Amino acid sequence: MSFLPRPAESMEGGRFPRRAFQRDPARAETIDDLRAIAMRRLPRFSAEYLEGGAEQEFTLRRNREAFDRHAFRPRVLRNVDGRDLGRTVFGRRMALPIAISPTGFNGMLWHEADLCLARAAAAAGIPFSQSTVSNIRVEDIGAVPGLRHWWQLYVFGPDEVWRRLVARAEQAGCEALLFTVDTHVLGNREWDRRNYVRPLELSLRSKLDILAHPTWLAQVLGRGLPRFLNLAEFVPEAQRGGFGIARWIGANQRESLDWDLVAEIRKAWPRKLVIKGIQNEEDVRLAVKAGVDGIVLSNHGGRQLDRAIAPLELVAAARAIAGPGFTILVDSGFRRGPEIVQAIALGADAVMLGRATLYGVAAGGEAGVARALSILRAEIDRTLGLLGVRSVDELGPGILFPSAG
Numbered sequence: 001m002s003f004l005p006r007p008a009e010s011m012e013g014g015r016f017p018r019r020a021f022q023r024d025p026a027r028a029e030t031i032d033d034l035r036a037i038a039m040r041r042l043p044r045f046s047a048e049y050l051e052g053g054a055e056q057e058f059t060l061r062r063n064r065e066a067f068d069r070h071a072f073r074p075r076v077l078r079n080v081d082g083r084d085l086g087r088t089v090f091g092r093r094m095a096l097p098i099a100i101s102p103t104g105f106n107g108m109l110w111h112e113a114d115l116c117l118a119r120a121a122a123a124a125g126i127p128f129s130q131s132t133v134s135n136i137r138v139e140d141i142g143a144v145p146g147l148r149h150w151w152q153l154y155v156f157g158p159d160e161v162w163r164r165l166v167a168r169a170e171q172a173g174c175e176a177l178l179f180t181v182d183t184h185v186l187g188n189r190e191w192d193r194r195n196y197v198r199p200l201e202l203s204l205r206s207k208l209d210i211l212a213h214p215t216w217l218a219q220v221l222g223r224g225l226p227r228f229l230n231l232a233e234f235v236p237e238a239q240r241g242g243f244g245i246a247r248w249i250g251a252n253q254r255e256s257l258d259w260d261l262v263a264e265i266r267k268a269w270p271r272k273l274v275i276k277g278i279q280n281e282e283d284v285r286l287a288v289k290a291g292v293d294g295i296v297l298s299n300h301g302g303r304q305l306d307r308a309i310a311p312l313e314l315v316a317a318a319r320a321i322a323g324p325g326f327t328i329l330v331d332s333g334f335r336r337g338p339e340i341v342q343a344i345a346l347g348a349d350a351v352m353l354g355r356a357t358l359y360g361v362a363a364g365g366e367a368g369v370a371r372a373l374s375i376l377r378a379e380i381d382r383t384l385g386l387l388g389v390r391s392v393d394e395l396g397p398g399i400l401f402p403s404a405g
Contacts, residue, residue, distance in 0.1 A: 063333025095125030107226025294327025319347030337379020
């Protein structure tokens, strides 16, 4: 089945690239190569869930365009032998200045995709952030050897739900808790909805498109419909089958998030606490005042509020407000090593990757994620060398020049 026409400007290379140079993720040269392989493999409704932004997708585009507003000013005749790509976050060294962002319903991209992401992250020496709405139990991800395991918290229903989730995350050994605060009202993802005749019921066109993707059908749905296992205990047993838990999530969306709730979570969680979804300087100030350990500057990958700023545009201001000892992470729109270097130079401690690693897992499971991380590692290393910088820790705003784009 062919895809519906999309605005030509919505994504670089077109909304859904129809051609990849090869089908083997191991031969991908860029994240966009992995994206093309993934889009060929996925049925349309799953691809749209991965790709889609809110409404006119202005925010989705702005996330990518923000990188054009900075150019590099490289130095030459500097010894760059033995470059160090590591970065210290929460007092521990990461092999790369990146972590994998929390993303939900990944089981619709690849069987046990969350485990694939976690294992690849552990092998690469970087953290993996698991979503509340992942399809693998927090305890099972926590058992991945050598993993820096971060847990992302959505607040659904009464307080006993989040308290139980926080307790399970602590018992599973999670290093950090990422409280996501920008989804109290769900964004309007119009293109995603066009694949359904009503909520959670695919259209006939979408069902026929699934049949046109037999490899995905066997590898994903052939092993059972992925479920939100971390929330199953809160849903009546008779409602846990099919999309029952998803319906419970929709019915228990909580809009009453505030700074008092942050204080309650701070009391309940003894380890590193991060607020994810900051998009305003005043909220940076309030986060510091609230005594959290860090923030993630994020607009949820352009999936929530349309016409929002790109998180990259807030990094320098956030660093000026928070000071040097406060952890600032940033996500939304990152696909290349030079873009990660830009964010670090502006003041971020590290970058969180969402779609970039999801393209990898959708293209080839754990091996696809490993390839995505390998591509980014090589690009970061090459960028440092060409800038005349030996270490990620040496990066600063002096290497950047404002560009008109």
